[in-house]
Amino acid sequence: MENIKAWADEVFDKIEKKLSRTAPAVGDTMFPYTTENGRFVNPYNDDWWTNGFWIGILWKMYLATDNEMYRKYAEKLEEKLDKVIEEFIFLNHDVGFMWLLSSVINHRITGDETAARRGLHMATVLAGRFNIAGNFIRAWNCAPDAEEHNAGWVIIDSMMNIPLLYWASRETNDPRFYNTATAHADTLLKHAIRPDGSVKHIMVFDPETGEYIKNITGQSYDVDGAWSRGQAWAIYGFTLSYIHTGKIEYLDAAKRIAHYFISALPEDNIPPCDFRSPKEPVYKDTTAGACAACGLIELSKVVPEGESDVYLNAAIKMLRAMEETCCDWSDSEDSILGMGTEAYHHGMKNVPIIYGDYFFIEAIMKLRGDKKDMLFW
Numbered sequence: 001m002e003n004i005k006a007w008a009d010e011v012f013d014k015i016e017k018k019l020s021r022t023a024p025a026v027g028d029t030m031f032p033y034t035t036e037n038g039r040f041v042n043p044y045n046d047d048w049w050t051n052g053f054w055i056g057i058l059w060k061m062y063l064a065t066d067n068e069m070y071r072k073y074a075e076k077l078e079e080k081l082d083k084v085i086e087e088f089i090f091l092n093h094d095v096g097f098m099w100l101l102s103s104v105i106n107h108r109i110t111g112d113e114t115a116a117r118r119g120l121h122m123a124t125v126l127a128g129r130f131n132i133a134g135n136f137i138r139a140w141n142c143a144p145d146a147e148e149h150n151a152g153w154v155i156i157d158s159m160m161n162i163p164l165l166y167w168a169s170r171e172t173n174d175p176r177f178y179n180t181a182t183a184h185a186d187t188l189l190k191h192a193i194r195p196d197g198s199v200k201h202i203m204v205f206d207p208e209t210g211e212y213i214k215n216i217t218g219q220s221y222d223v224d225g226a227w228s229r230g231q232a233w234a235i236y237g238f239t240l241s242y243i244h245t246g247k248i249e250y251l252d253a254a255k256r257i258a259h260y261f262i263s264a265l266p267e268d269n270i271p272p273c274d275f276r277s278p279k280e281p282v283y284k285d286t287t288a289g290a291c292a293a294c295g296l297i298e299l300s301k302v303v304p305e306g307e308s309d310v311y312l313n314a315a316i317k318m319l320r321a322m323e324e325t326c327c328d329w330s331d332s333e334d335s336i337l338g339m340g341t342e343a344y345h346h347g348m349k350n351v352p353i354i355y356g357d358y359f360f361i362e363a364i365m366k367l368r369g370d371k372k373d374m375l376f377w
């Protein structure tokens with residue numbers, strides 16, 4: 001483990017060098033998403049679900065370095081998200097990703113009351129999406145007269161959004177948020193996980209009766225696919241729900257999904273976009289690898305000592321493989337981790353995506369074991 005810590009320290013030095021250049025270049029002007037010709041760009045609007053990740057990176061760097069520059073940009077960009085709150089119409093299940101990594105971290109680190117209000121406001125929005133007939137938090141939005149109405153859709157990604165509710169319960173000393181989170185997690189526990197430990201992406205319920213109907217393809221290869229980022233959201237998400245609740249069913253679920261993920265990993269230790277897709281074309285997804293690594297490291301801390309290495313070693317193998325073959329430490333590239341893929345059938349393939357950088361940095365910081373580092377989720 002000493003060697004791993006030394007390796008993580010070395011990688012952290014490279015991260016710090018890169019961020020000391022890119023953070024001032026980005027300033028408070030944008031929320032980086034991917035890169036074009038080596039420079040950060042964001043082809044989406046300010047309401048895009050990933051716009052908290054860069055802010056989360058800035059806060060992680062602030063904690064690790066005490067450099068006020070990171071804090072200043074994180075605070076400014078958080079204010080920029082207020083426009084999205086005011087517009088309201090684009091808020092959906094992803095408010096967890098957006099405001100947990102911005103306002104909630106800000107409040108936890110600095111005690112800022114405005115940030116706490118933003119976090120509680122967004123937790124209320126997330127809880128307000130709960131469908132009492134089916135015990136689930138609805139995914140996305142659509143126009144009331146849309147051809148394909150998605151009021152009964154639920155996605156595995158949401159397991160990473162509900163930590164906002166656990167935080168809100170602690171903050172207000174009101175179990176409603178906690179109860180909403182666990183009711184939703186229990187529904188996914190029942191319907192999202194297949195007997196072999198793989199997870200579905202989108203589950204469809206009848207929004208009136210709450211009855212489970214079927215699952216659909218979503219970002220997977222096909223309806224029976226094993227979309228690797230979905231597996232990663234589930235490993236980390238169920239582990240987090242275990243950490244926040246102590247419910248053993250969540251830990252057992254995280255382990256089962258982790259066993260599937262680890263056994264499906266290819267020889268190069270870098271996940272494909274879907275573990276059940278054909279070998280060609282090659283669509284890799286390092287964002288899945290980095291997120292799964294974070295979940296596996298946390299899982300390794302909560303299982304009995306004798307089981308811990310299975311998860312920790314799998315995480316380390318993926319992180320080392322990604323560092324060796326997918327990281328760009330040069331000044332001609334703003335991002336760190338390349339080879340991320342949005343979805344199997346649509347969107348960008350084999351490109352840097354900001355949440356890949358976020359989870360890679362989070363995983364490296366976990367391996368360093370810096371006392372100031374925090375579990376933000």
Ligand code: GLY
Pocket residue numbers: 157219229342
């Ligand atoms: N949460 C959307 C995605 O993972 O692409």
